[in-house]
Amino acid sequence: MIELPENIAALESYKPGKAVDNVFEGKDFKQTAILSSNENNLGTSPKAIAAMQNVLSNSFVYPDPSGMKLRTKLAKKHNTEINRIIIGDGSDGILSVIFKAFFKPGNELVSSKGSFVAVNVMTKLNNIPYIQAPLTAEYAFDLDTIYKLIGPKTKAVYLCNPNNPTGAMIGREELMNFVNKIPANILIIIDEAYAEFATELADDYPDTTEINLPNVLTLRTFSKAFGLAGVRLGYGIGSTFIIETLMKVKLTFTPSSIAQAAGMGALEDTEFMNKTVSTNNEGIEHYYKAFDRLQLKYVKSYGNFVMIDFGTEEKALKVFQGLLDRGVFVRLLRFFQLPHCIRITVGLPDECKLLVEKLAEVLKTL
Ligand SMILES: Cc1ncc(COP(=O)(O)O)c(C=O)c1O
CATH class of the missing domain: 3.90.1150.10 (Aspartate Aminotransferase, domain 1)
Structure with missing residues (x-):
């Protein structure tokens, strides 16, 4: 054995x-x-399907490791620079790179109970103590308690907004107050897998893609609103320092050329x-x-x-x-x-x- x-x-x-x-x-x-x-x-978005079909016969060629075309398109969508964007094998894929890139033995992650299960799994996988505040009575992230749990060993804070599985959301003002008081040496991961829905359902859903602080990383996915869960494509928007670090650590040829093409098509499909x-x-x-x-x-x-x-x-x-x-x-x-x-x-x-x-x-x- x-x-x-x-x-x-x-x-x-x-x-x-x-x-x-x-x-x-x-x-x-x-x-x-x-x-x-x-x-x-x-x-699945018909435009994403067509875009994937267009590249299938080129599958013998390695994908562009820097994902320039898709990153350029995403930068335009979010009105930001290419070097603030990373693409990955789903937002899960980027999360797993975060653990490799930033955490040393002894570092902790702080977040909430009752949140995205993959984070529990990944912290265990990486031997990272996962410090979790209870949810509020409304099943939302309790940012005050989370803040109190931050200590010298905290490497990162994970926020899921809106939170899977409870659906609760952190509003703009509450989130910005929190982000602004977190020390710059602590990475703030804001997982926005459901952002496209939240933007429609709430008046004060924060646009964290506009935050340009050295320690903030927003995660988005093509798996939900874009209907590409099976293709595995997600992206992150953060400071150039965070993105450069993640780019160094990610597996070179991710995401696949088919996934990159799907993203190009999906972004066109309003x-x-x-x-x-x-x-x-x-x-x-x-x-x-x-x-x-x-x-x-x-x-x-x-x-x-x-x-x-x-x-x-x-x-x-x-x-x-x-x-x-x-x-x-x-x-x-x-x-x-x-x-x-x-x-x-x-x-x-x-x-x-x-x-x-x-x-x-x-x-x-x-
Ligand atoms: C909060 C949250 N983050 C990330 C993901 C995973 O997204 P992806 O398919 O891009 O890895 C999910 C999927 O359920 C999710 O609910």
Whole structure:
């Protein structure tokens, strides 16, 4: 037997549930809905598909390691300089480079409980103590407590805005007050995987891509609003110092040329983006009305998902299973440290309807 380092052996890996293709295997449902991974159920941007098809026959050539074309386009979109942008294999890919690039043994990461599960996994993987404040009573990041947890060993702070899985958001003023009081030797990672939805749903969603402080890095992804989760493409915007450091450490030929092309196409596809956000806005409203009617305790969300608190893990499990038995797959949140809650992605109108109908049915059985 090959001996593993203790931190790797102890790792409980990120389990996104059953392979989604097989969840309903052997069942004969008239209609089903996969609402478990905050994907874009509208599909993939047609312009991204066309752009990928255009480069497929060039797959024998290595990708541009500096990703100049896509970074140039992103710089234009965000009205900033190319050397403030990095692209990676999803925002997860960039997160993993951050740990390699900035952390030394003994350094700690500070954040919140009830946030993005990949950060728990990556800190364990990298042997980094993960110091977590509790969520507020509203399931939001508690920035005051997070600030108090910062100490001499803190290397970075991770903020997820809006937060997956709770959906809560940190507003502009609160975020800026926080960012401005963090010492410059501490990296502030602001994960904005759902920014395109939040911008539509909130008046005071902060535009952190405009912050140009030496210690701030914003992460964005093409996986959600752009519908490219399977392609693996994300980007970061930060100071030139942070970006240069990450560029030194990242695997040379990432992301793939297919992913880079997809990003180019997706950024052109305003029609797809508009449809995505309007479908989400309508779906969220549909959920809120239904959840109010069903007297459920849910959190107002600024992403493409809504979290419901069922009070106990037992009840959450029953609801999850009841929905699964009726053709609807949602996400249990034990790995997110919220075992009494369920997260439901906003799907297409018919999928939202199905969820509501089946949820009402399941609740009657409890
Ligand atoms: C908050 C947050 N960050 C990052 C990601 C991962 O994004 P990517 O697919 O770009 O790695 C997700 C996906 O669920 C997420 O919810």
